[in-house]
Amino acid sequence: MTAAVTATNDRLWQNIRDEAQRAVASDPIFGRSLAEAVLAHDGLAAALADLIGHRLGGTAAEQARFTGFSRDAFRDAPELIEAAGRDLQAIVRSDPAIAGPLAPLLHFKGYVALQAWRVSNWLWHHDQRDAALLFQNEASNVLQVSIHPAASIGSSVYLDHATGIVIGANVGIGDEVTILQNVSIGRGNELPTRSPRIGSGVFIGAGATILGDIRIGDFARIGADTVVIADVPNGCTAVGNPARLTNCPEPASAA
CATH class of the missing domain: 1.10.3130.10 (serine acetyltransferase, domain 1)
Structure with a gap:
């Protein structure tokens, strides 16, 4: 240090x-x-x-x-x-x-x-x-709380309430991420199986599920009970099942 x-x-x-x-x-x-x-x-x-x-x-x-x-x-x-x-x-x-x-x-x-x-x-x-x-x-x-030892997690991370959190092998999580209760992050069914990468400054609401070879961009927000199986761009909010994007920064909305 x-x-x-x-x-x-x-x-x-x-x-x-x-x-x-x-x-x-x-x-x-x-x-x-x-x-x-x-x-x-x-x-x-x-x-x-x-x-x-x-x-x-x-x-x-x-x-x-x-x-x-x-x-x-x-x-x-x-x-x-x-x-x-x-x-x-x-x-x-x-x-x-x-x-x-x-x-x-x-x-x-x-x-x-x-x-x-x-x-x-x-x-x-x-x-x-x-x-x-x-x-x-x-x-x-x-x-x-079940976090596989092969996951990667940054610092300034807050597991709030923390009951029912599951983070699978090879999941990557950045700095300053907040994760609420009953969240699952892990591999999907596609082959080869790969795990999500969560950027920095991300908020993940209660009951959310994030699966597969996807990236959650920096400062994105995942709403409660949202199911995410596709990329979420930086700064966007994902809500619903399946997830839809809202409140994206201007370039992401135009794209």
Whole structure:
């Protein structure tokens, strides 16, 4: 990580700690769990690894295993923590009900599921595919979010509500994308089978389905329950089943 990124993450972690300390002061009973989840750790990487372990593991041994894999990934690839910090900040920016980073860190299952996927993706690319698929399976069972380790996802991504999200192998998703609940993104029936590429700044509404060898352009919007099986140009809105385009920028409308 660059010095600027390290400084940003240090500020983020200090903000999380400050928020946790205020919560401890106002509610000592709840504060005990905060002390274990946040204040006992020296940085976001350690806290996040522990959080992933506790959310995915059912037994103490399973928790230790998931935590250990996560620590290894974060130590080997600091860019995962950079992305995790950006994901957390994206939630704070996007959700008007959130005042600070502590609540989404501790309580938003979409955030935990996304960070667990980042670990699984690291494992997948380091020839630990059984462990990577174990992460996917447990995140699916426990958090109702199934993201294949071979997918590609940028940073500042927000899985909002996050129940019923399925993202298949080799799907590509850009930066600053928001995905609501019950969204499926994956391969279609055409041969050879290929997966969608989602651009940056895209919003995908609840219940949407995006299938096949297609591209969703930057800053496009996919309406709730829309079924998309063809390209969506940059900046367009797709609605309906099958999807039709609306609110496109002038060049796309003329085309």
